[in-house]
Structure formats: C-alpha cells, structure tokens
Amino acid sequence: xxxxxxxxxxxxxxxxxxxxxxxxxxxxxxxxxxxxxxxxxxxxxxxxxxxxxxxxxxxxxxxxxxxxxxxxxxxxxxxxxxxxxxxxxxxxxxxxxxxxxxxxxxxxxxxxxxxxxxxxxxxxxxxxxxxxxxxxxxxxxxxxxxxxxxxxxxxxxxxxxxxxxxxxxxxxxxxxxxxxxxxxxxxxxxxxxxxxxxxxxxxxxxxxxxxxxxxxxxxxxxxxxxxxxxxxxxxxxxxxxxxxxxxxxxxxxxxxxxxxxxxxxxxxxxxxxxxxxxxxxxxxxxxxxxxxxxxxxxxxxxxxxxxxxxxxxxxxxxxxxxxxxxxxxxxxxxxxxxxxxxxxxxxxxxxxxxxxxxxxxxxxxxxxxxxxxxxxxxxxxxxxxxxxxxxxxxxxxxxxxxxxxxxxxxxxxxxxxxxxxxxxxxxxxxxxxxxxxxxxxxxxxxxxxxxxxxxxxxxxxxxxxxxxxxxxxxxxxxxxxxxxxxxxxxxxxxxxxxxxxxxxxxxxxxxxxxxxxxxxxxxxxxxxxxxxxxxxxxxxxxxxxxxxxxxxxxxxxxxxxxxxxxxxxxxxxxxxxxxxxxx
RNA sequence: GCCUCUGUAGCUCAGUCGGUAGAGCACAUCCAUGGUAAGGAUGGGGUCACCGGUUCAAGUCCGGUCGGAGGCUCCA
Numbered sequence: 101x102x103x104x105x106x107x108x109x110x111x112x113x114x115x116x117x118x119x120x121x122x123x124x125x126x127x128x129x130x131x132x133x134x135x136x137x138x139x140x141x142x143x144x145x146x147x148x149x150x151x152x153x154x155x156x157x158x159x160x161x162x163x164x165x166x167x168x169x170x171x172x173x174x175x176x177x178x179x180x181x182x183x184x185x186x187x188x189x190x191x192x193x194x195x196x197x198x199x200x201x202x203x204x205x206x207x208x209x210x211x212x213x214x215x216x217x218x219x220x221x222x223x224x225x226x227x228x229x230x231x232x233x234x235x236x237x238x239x240x241x242x243x244x245x246x247x248x249x250x251x252x253x254x255x256x257x258x259x260x261x262x263x264x265x266x267x268x269x270x271x272x273x274x275x276x277x278x279x280x281x282x283x284x285x286x287x288x289x290x291x292x293x294x295x296x297x298x299x300x301x302x303x304x305x306x307x308x309x310x311x312x313x314x315x316x317x318x319x320x321x322x323x324x325x326x327x328x329x330x331x332x333x334x335x336x337x338x339x340x341x342x343x344x345x346x347x348x349x350x351x352x353x354x355x356x357x358x359x360x361x362x363x364x365x366x367x368x369x370x371x372x373x374x375x376x377x378x379x380x381x382x383x384x385x386x387x388x389x390x391x392x393x394x395x396x397x398x399x400x401x402x403x404x405x406x407x408x409x410x411x412x413x414x415x416x417x418x419x420x421x422x423x424x425x426x427x428x429x430x431x432x433x434x435x436x437x438x439x440x441x442x443x444x445x446x447x448x449x450x451x452x453x454x455x456x457x458x459x460x461x462x463x464x465x466x467x468x469x470x471x472x473x474x475x476x477x478x479x480x481x482x483x484x485x486x487x488x489x490x491x492x493x494x495x496x497x498x499x500x501x502x503x504x505x506x507x508x509x510x511x512x513x514x515x516x517x518x519x520x521x522x523x524x525x526x527x528x529x530x531x532x533x534x535x536x537x538x539x540x541x542x543x544x545x546x547x548x549x550x551x552x553x554x555x556x557x558x559x560x561x562x563x564x565x566x567x568x569x570x571x572x573x574x575x576x577x578x579x580x581x582x583x584x585x586x587x588x589x590x591x592x593x594x595x596x597x598x599x600x601x602x603x604x605x606x607x608x609x610x611x612x613x614x615x616x617x618x619x620x621x622x623x624x625x626x627x628x629x630x631x632x633x634x635x636x637x638x639x640x641x642x643x644x645x646x647x648x649x650x651x652x653x654x655x656x657x658x659x660x661x662x663x664x665x666x667x668x669x670x671x672x673x674x675x676x677x678x679x680x681x682x683x
Numbered sequence: 684g685c686c687u688c689u690g691u692a693g694c695u696c697a698g699u700c701g702g703u704a705g706a707g708c709a710c711a712u713c714c715a716u717g718g719u720a721a722g723g724a725u726g727g728g729g730u731c732a733c734c735g736g737u738u739c740a741a742g743u744c745c746g747g748u749c750g751g752a753g754g755c756u757c758c759a
Contacts, residue, residue, distance in 0.1 A: 142757050155687060201759050211759085222759045245754030246686025253755075257686045260754070288752095292694075301732095301750045411684060413755090593716040620716085628720035642718060654719055 116141035125219035126167035137197040145264035169236040176217040178227035239265035287571035288417040306422030316584035334399040339381030345371040378404035397433035418568035425563040431555040442485040460516035463497035466504040474532025507533035517573040580676040588630040589616040592642030599646040636683035
C-alpha cells in the first residue's frame with residue numbers, strides 16, 4: 101500500500117470512529133439510561149456496543165439515523181481533554197463498562213475524553229475536528245447484533261449496532277451495491293435456485309445433500325483432482341469412516357480434540373468414533389509393513405469424509421458443516437526429501453487453485469509456538485523448507501510467529517475471489533506428533549530405524565467449502581468444464597424435435613453434458629429458463645438449422661453465433677472445456 | 684452455546700383490529716406450434732414448524748420446544 105493510500109485509509113477510519121460517537125450520542129438521546137461500551141471503526145464502517153433497557157428494532161435504526169443526521173448538522177466539535185484517572189472515574193461514574201476500561205488503563209497512559217455536543221466518551225481518538233467533516237448522506241446503519249462484552253461468552257450480552265460510512269455518497273452507494281451483489285451470489289441462495297444441494301434440519305443440521313446438478317460439478321472437480329494427483333506422483337487410498345477408541349487414544353484426538361468429535365457408538369463392548377480426520381488411518385496403512393528409505397516418499401491421497409461436531413450457531417451453508425470431505429493427502433518422507441516435497445506440494449497447490457480461476461493467492465507461514473512437540477532441529481528444517489518454497493514460488497506472504505499448531509509448522513494459502521473476499525483453502529502442515537505417537541519408522545541406509553517426516557496437506561480444503569466458494573466466486577455461472585449442463589438444445593417448435601434429438605446425440609457422443617428442452621413452452625421461455633440456469637450454450641435448432649445440418653448458438657453472455665456446422669459447434673465447446681474457460 | 688430477528692403451498696412472499704388461508708412462480712391437463720429472457724385457460728396442492736395456554740373463536744395474542752438468518756478476538 102502506498103503512503104497516500106495509507107493516509108486516506110487512516111482519515112477514513114478517523115471519520116468512521118467519529119461516526120460511531122455520533123451514533124452513541126443519538127442512542128443516548130433515545131435511551132438516556134443506556135450503558136455504552138466500545139465503538140471502533142471497522143472495515144467499511146463502524147459499530148458501537150450498548151447495554152439497553154430493551155432491544156433495538158429495525159424501526160429504531162431509522163430513528164437513530166435521523167437523529168444522527170441532526171447531530172451532524174448541529175456542527176459540534178470533538179473537544180479533547182486529558183483527565184486524571186480520578187477525574188475519569190467521576191466523569192463516567194454511571195458507565196460501568198467505561199469504569200472497567202479506566203481501571204485497566206496503565207498509569208503511564210494519558211486518559212483522554214472527547215466531548216461532542218452533550219455526548220462525552222472515554223476515547224483515545226483521534227477524531228475529526230467537528231461534525232461538519234461528516235457527511236450525513238454517506239452513512240447508513242445496517243443491522244443490530246448481539247455481542248458479548250469483550251467477546252467473552254461469560255460476560256453480559258450487549259447490543260451492537262453496525263453502520264457503514266464513506267467519505268462521499270457515491271462510495272457509500274458502491275458499497276451498498278457490493279453488499280447486494282454478495283447477497284445475490286450467496287451460495288445458499290444459488291444452491292437452491294440452481295438445484296445444486298440441500299441441507300435438512302430434520303435429518304441432521306450441517307449435513308449436505310448433493311443433488312444431481314451439484315454432484316455433476318463435484319464429480320468434475322474430483323475427477324480432475326484424481327487425475328492430477330496421479331500425474332503428480334500420488335496414490336489413492338480409501339479408509340473407513342469410523343475407528344475404535346484405540347485409534348483415537350493413540351492419536352491423542354480423544355484428549356485434545358474430543359469436543360469436536362461426534363459421540364461414540366458402542367458395538368461389541370468397544371466405542372467407535374466417526375473420524376474427524378483421516379491421518380490415523382493413513383498411518384495404519386503405513387505401519388502395516390516395514391519400510392525402507394528406498395520406498396519413500398509415499399504420497400497418499402484420499403477424498404476422505406470426516407465428521408466434526410461444530411456448535412449449532414456456527415453452522416453456515418456449505419462453508420461450515422458437520423460432515424465434509426477433505427481433499428486430503430499425507431506425504432511420508434525422509435528428512436533429506438522434505439525440501440523437494442514441500443516445493444512440489446506448493447507448486448501443485450498453486451496449479452490446482454489457478455485451474456479453478458483463482459489468480460490472486462497469498463501465503464501465511466505459521467511457526468513454532470511456545471508449547472510444541474518434536475525436535476527443535478526438525479521444526480527448523482520444516483519451517484525453512486516452507487519458507488524457501490514460498491520464496492521460490494514468488495508468493496506474497498505473511499508470517500505468524502509462534503502461530504503454528506503444537507505438532508508442526510504450516511503454510512496456509514488464501515485466495516481472493518472476484519468479490520475481493522479472501523478464503524483460506526490450501527494448507528500444508530507438518531506433523532511431529534502423530535509420527536511419534538504411532539511410532540512410525542523407516543529403515544535408513546545404515547540399517548537403523550529412523551522417524552520419517554509426515555506432512556499433512558489439503559489443496560482445496562474441503563470439497564463442500566470449496567464448492568461454496570466456487571459458487572460465490574462465479575455467481576453460479578461456472579466455467580464450462582464445471583457446468584452441470586454444458587449445452588441445452590432448444591427446438592424452435594415441436595416440429596424440430598427429431599433434429600434436436602439428433603443434435604443432442606452428437607453432442608453427447610462427443611462427451612458434452614447436454615440436454616434438450618422438449619417442453620411445450622415457446623422458444624422465448626426456453627431461452628429464459630436456460631439463461632436462468634446459467635447454462636453456457638443454448639443450441640437453437642429450427643428450420644434453417646435442420647436444412648443445413650447446422651446449429652445456432654446463443655451463448656450465456658448474450659453472444660450469438662448462427663448457422664454453425666454441427667462439428668464446429670462441438671469442437672468450440674470441447675475447446676472451452678479443455679481450456680477450463682468461461683464461455 | 685449466547686443475543687437479536689425469523690419460521691404461512693416445492694420456491695418467493697401477502698395475510699389489517701383475533702372471525703376457519705391467499706398471490707406469483709413451479710407442477711398437472713388442455714388450447715396455441717412458436718426464431719433469441721415469461722403465450723393463454725383450467726386444475727391439484729397448506730395440521731399456517733411443533734407443544735401448551737388465553738379466548739365463544741388463534742396463522743394472528745402469551746409461554747415453551749425445535750429449526751433458519753445475522754452477530755458474538757477489528758478493544759477506551
């Protein structure tokens with residue numbers, strides 16, 4: 101970010117923070133007994149938390165907005181004054197949350213108070229000089245929400261009011277349009293409209309049902325995924341969905357992961373658990389025999405479906421579910437193979453993400469935390485390999501020092517979608533814990549048993565979540581290779597049904613996913629239906645086409661190609677599929 | 684889990700002051716046989732999430748249960 105941009109952002113954040121004060125002032129006018137908590141500027145806006153005698157309704161928001169406009173028009177200044185702790189206590193005697201904050205302020209720090217009209221607030225600042233710097237036309241209160249005091253679920257629940265604010269009405273409008281567009285692209289909405297998947301509360305929240313069209317897309321993803329894995333030196337494995345408690349005791353999951361696991365089912369006096377991870381199973385395969393250094397590395401991949409108990413309030417469409425399929429793999433290798441393996445994994449990962457149209461990718465490296473298992477020496481080797489790989493690939497990256505899991509360092513890859521949102525997809529993680537717990541060994545050149553490195557990685561993360569991200573990224577208008585229906589044949593009238601069948605047959609024989617609309621709708625309606633289903637190619641056939649053994653194509657984009665020889669049309673679509681392009 | 688909002692036909696939603704449920708889309712049947720984003724008519728479809736209460740009467744009011752949505756680590 102340039103200095104100029106940083107400065108602009110800072111100015112904007114100051115404006116938003118002042119906006120939060122104006123809102124708090126308006127709320128206090130409405131509820132003189134309100135207890136105020138904190139109100140910072142956030143991305144795109146601001147919020148303020150209140151303890152109120154009753155809950156805020158959407159109607160209240162409109163009233164508060166009007167009241168804010170009046171406060172702004174009154175043109176009051178933001179007067180800063182510095183007070184002693186004692187004075188601060190007196191000033192905010194009837195504001196318990198503020199008092200708590202005052203008590204926690206270190207003595208070294210100056211305590212400042214900002215007075216804006218009747219409203220005074222304990223605040224570090226800075227603020228705009230006076231409210232004439234705020235534009236009453238370029239903010240909007242968006243929603244209310246519950247929020248715990250200091251994010252702690254044991255503390256009181258406050259009411260938070262979110263607002264958005266920009267320096268001018270045009271930017272505000274752009275942001276509101278952006279929000280609207282995101283709503284349109286919501287994968288839950290599109291999932292329904294395009295008949296891709298469903299969730300059923302009565303059959304178990306957080307468990308996904310893939311409809312035929314969604315399954316088509318998923319299989320396209322998975323087929324590509326498997327093929328590329330074979331090309332990249334992986335083998336596929338399949339492992340069970342449940343395992344006895346021995347397995348989870350050995351792995352340690354019953355100790356540190358118990359809360360996230362489904363309750364056990366008892367059978368033959370043993371407890372079986374649905375798997376929350378695939379790793380122990382892959383290790384069972386490894387430990388089934390003795391392995392020489394000559395065999396390594398092993399790269400074992402599995403689209404492994406795991407079950408995790410997520411709190412009901414955190415479930416969200418496909419993004420956060422209780423049963424999902426990881427595109428998992430474990431690489432088991434010798435210490436001197438680590439560097440190459442990591443580089444290859446990273447390359448592969450970038451290749452996969454780019455294949456799905458994600459170009460804006462950044463990396464995050466998480467290093468050794470205070471509490472960890474494994475040798476410092478191994479951590480260093482692993483961490484350095486990760487760092488080298490990122491640098492070699494020329495990725496932008498951030499480092500989370502001490503942010504790794506206790507069992508190993510990791511890289512996470514984040515992609516930015518077309519809406520500018522970041523999603524964490526790939527993760528490459530070392531595991532010094534499981535190799536130890538399961539006593540994994542290989543026989544080295546010197547005949548001695550040594551501990552291999554185990555690397556856990558997922559490229560897409562989970563198929564469910566990745567699918568959700570794809571739906572939102574493309575707004576349901578997928579690249580041709582992913583479309584459940586790639587071409588819809590539309591006979592102009594029933595007279596041409598036979599020719600339509602012939603066309604459909606040719607397209608299908610070429611490997612294109614094609615359907616024909618034989619309904620007794622008019623052609624206009626058929627086009628509309630196909631367009632709403634975001635089908636990339638509408639193959640219109642009527643008298644002209646039949647006579648010339650040709651087709652006319654209406655592309656989803658609105659582009660029109662008339663009288664194409666059938667073979668040319670087929671080839672054009674095959675090319676788009678091959679190149680993984682949008683139509 | 685907690686707070687707020689919310690649950691009416693497959694979908695999107697209307698339903699006033701409590702008086703026994705409605706629209707559009709979708710679906711079915713029929714008519715129309717059509718040239719680039721909705722042709723017309725008719726019809727079927729609802730324990731108003733569930734349980735309880737108030738009432739002569741509850742989709743509507745009250746309480747509870749179960750879902751769904753937004754939010755709950757951006758720190759005066």
